[in-house]
Amino acid sequence: MFSKSIANPLLASTVKSTFKSNLRTYATAGKDLKSTLISIIPERKEAFLKVKKEYSDKTIGELTVGQCLGGMRGTKSLYWESSVLDPNEGIRFHNKTIDECQEFLPKSKHEIGDKLSIFLPESMFWYLLTGQVPTQEQVNAFSKELAEKAELPAYCEKILDSLPSTLHPMTQMSIAISALNHDSLFAKAYEKGIAKADYWEYVFDDVINLIAKLPAIAGKIYQNTYKTDILKSKNTSELGQLNKDQDWSYNIASFLGMTEKDSLNINNFSTTESKDFVNLVRLYCALHGDHEGGNVSSHATHLVGSALSDPYLSYSAGIQGLAGPLHGLAAQEVVRFITTMKEKLVGNGDKLPSDEKIVEYLWSILNSGRVIPGYGHAVLRKPDPRFKAMLEFGLARPSIAENDIFFQFVHKLSQVAPGVLTEHGKTKNPYPNVDSGSGILFYHYGIKETLYFTVIFGCSRALGPLNQLIWDRILGLPIERPKSIDLATIAKLSK
Numbered sequence: 278m279f280s281k282s283i284a285n286p287l288l289a290s291t292v293k294s295t296f297k298s299n300l301r302t303y304a305t306a307g308k309d310l311k312s313t314l315i316s317i318i319p320e321r322k323e324a325f326l327k328v329k330k331e332y333s334d335k336t337i338g339e340l341t342v343g344q345c346l347g348g349m350r351g352t353k354s355l356y357w358e359s360s361v362l363d364p365n366e367g368i369r370f371h372n373k374t375i376d377e378c379q380e381f382l383p384k385s386k387h388e389i390g391d392k393l394s395i396f397l398p399e400s401m402f403w404y405l406l407t408g409q410v411p412t413q414e415q416v417n418a419f420s421k422e423l424a425e426k427a428e429l430p431a432y433c434e435k436i437l438d439s440l441p442s443t444l445h446p447m448t449q450m451s452i453a454i455s456a457l458n459h460d461s462l463f464a465k466a467y468e469k470g471i472a473k474a475d476y477w478e479y480v481f482d483d484v485i486n487l488i489a490k491l492p493a494i495a496g497k498i499y500q501n502t503y504k505t506d507i508l509k510s511k512n513t514s515e516l517g518q519l520n521k522d523q524d525w526s527y528n529i530a531s532f533l534g535m536t537e538k539d540s541l542n543i544n545n546f547s548t549t550e551s552k553d554f555v556n557l558v559r560l561y562c563a564l565h566g567d568h569e570g571g572n573v574s575s576h577a578t579h580l581v582g583s584a585l586s587d588p589y590l591s592y593s594a595g596i597q598g599l600a601g602p603l604h605g606l607a608a609q610e611v612v613r614f615i616t617t618m619k620e621k622l623v624g625n626g627d628k629l630p631s632d633e634k635i636v637e638y639l640w641s642i643l644n645s646g647r648v649i650p651g652y653g654h655a656v657l658r659k660p661d662p663r664f665k666a667m668l669e670f671g672l673a674r675p676s677i678a679e680n681d682i683f684f685q686f687v688h689k690l691s692q693v694a695p696g697v698l699t700e701h702g703k704t705k706n707p708y709p710n711v712d713s714g715s716g717i718l719f720y721h722y723g724i725k726e727t728l729y730f731t732v733i734f735g736c737s738r739a740l741g742p743l744n745q746l747i748w749d750r751i752l753g754l755p756i757e758r759p760k761s762i763d764l765a766t767i768a769k770l771s772k
């Protein structure tokens with residue numbers, strides 16, 4: 278499976294060194310993430326500079342008026358290394374599919390050999406950043422490093438505590454992340470004066486600190502917005518504690534109060550449910566992390582970072598983009614859509630309605646000028662493989678597949694809606710995207726507060742844009758500044 282040729286021949290030797298012989302050899306075993314990165318920088322830099330020098334005046338595409346006025350769809354104008362999206366096949370991370378990543382990326386040290394256990398988002402971040410598969414020991418150490426750096430500074434907690442619980446969770450998240458720029462090592466070093474070649478090291482440190490703090494931010498927002506009554510009744514100030522012997526996703530679940538140990542276990546999980554929920558967080562976060570560079574949250578992070586705004590400010594911009602209903606917020610819209618449809622079609626019942634009734638309902642939405650959330654995509658033209666992976670998570674667990682009517686609605690919709698959307702004839706892609714299934718799985722495990730889902734997306738999305746931000750600074754990419762033109766100029770140039 279790994280003998281496939283590497284997409285970018287200039288990077289072939291780097292990536293091949295990861296996968297050579299039995300394809301699980303680790304070129305830099307024993308090193309931590311930063312040292313691993315340092316060892317691969319020269320080769321990647323050389324490849325980048327070679328392409329820049331030799332091909333800078335070559336044309337790689339044309340720009341039509343339709344693209345200029347139509348959301349820049351299909352314009353090849355962004356450099357992004359860690360993932361590439363094929364319209365028919367879906368996302369590949371360093372040329373590997375989701376199924377391949379599920380096989381080779383390390384899992385939690387506590388669940389080695391467990392078939393239902395999912396690989397860690399930390400493993401994915403390591404892989405995205407370096408193109409190399411970390412060893413189990415490297416990931417264990419990286420999880421530990423993230424846990425060691427997880428605590429929020431007092432001022433950030435205070436800011437979050439001062440926000441009204443009516444403020445959208447995504448707004449709270451972007452405020453908390455941009456406030457952390459108070460401690461940006463990059464911003465401080467820049468102010469003092471550092472050489473351009475050294476920028477990336479400070480950006481790297483900020484990125485790791487930021488990723489480390491996302492579980493605590495997510496937990497604080499959840500408890501402040503929705504769970505103050507529980508905290509009061511239990512006479513405590515936290516839904517859950519950090520466990521430094523556990524991974525990043527486990528700690529997200531714990532901070533949400535949703536683990537059997539280390540937290541209030543607010544939904545009374547059994548051991549299996551607790552384990553399954555943590556694995557859902559791992560799967561969700563690993564898969565939603567990177568979707569090449571042009572999506573709104575990644576592009577926004579990259580753009581703001583190009584002005585040398587530090588990683589906190591840059592990713593806060595990404596979070597604000599993720600909070601749009603056509604992008605990440607679709608996760609919340611889907612759950613509202615599914616729960617309303619269920620209520621309208623079967624009330625309190627626990628059996629699916631007929632396909633005809635669902636089709637009729639979908640037409641009523643479309644005829645009222647609304648979109649079907651979770652369907653369509655700016656680039657994809659086939660079902661999203663990330664949706665398939667989320668669906669398989671539910672199908673592998675009888676408590677979800679057989680007993681959860683909301684999940685059954687999601688599954689059924691994925692079979693029925695493409696036909697309706699095709700007949701409707703507007704969308705270029707009538708198939709489910711990633712948001713179509715993920716929220717309802719969180720709903721299953723007890724997160725019923727729909728406005729909250731995109732915060733977990735916000736934890737995940739840090740992996741892709743922030744890995745690229747480090748490379749942006751390693752490679753010295755310039756400030757981004759495309760040319761804009763007015764209608765008269767467009768008309769003139771088109772003649």
Ligand SMILES: CC(=O)SCCNC(=O)CCNC(=O)[C@H](O)C(C)(C)COP(=O)(O)OP(=O)(O)OC[C@H]1O[C@@H](n2cnc3c(N)ncnc32)[C@H](O)[C@@H]1OP(=O)(O)O
Nearest residue numbers: 603604605607648649650651652653654655703704705710
């Ligand atoms: C993580 C993510 O961001 S995944 C995407 C999450 N977003 C959603 O699920 C929201 C629903 N989907 C959509 O709104 C769109 O499909 C988008 C935003 C994802 C992509 O937008 P585009 O690239 O402009 O899609 P496309 O070119 O197919 O749109 C053509 C027309 O079909 C319509 N259309 C697209 N998707 C849908 C849909 N799910 N339901 C109804 N109509 C749709 C568009 O609104 C557009 O209509 P218009 O010509 O009247 O403006």
Ligand SMILES: O=C([O-])CC(=O)C(=O)O
Nearest residue numbers: 568571572573655656711
């Ligand atoms: O690629 C896109 O435009 C939207 C998307 O699916 C993502 O960002 O995950």
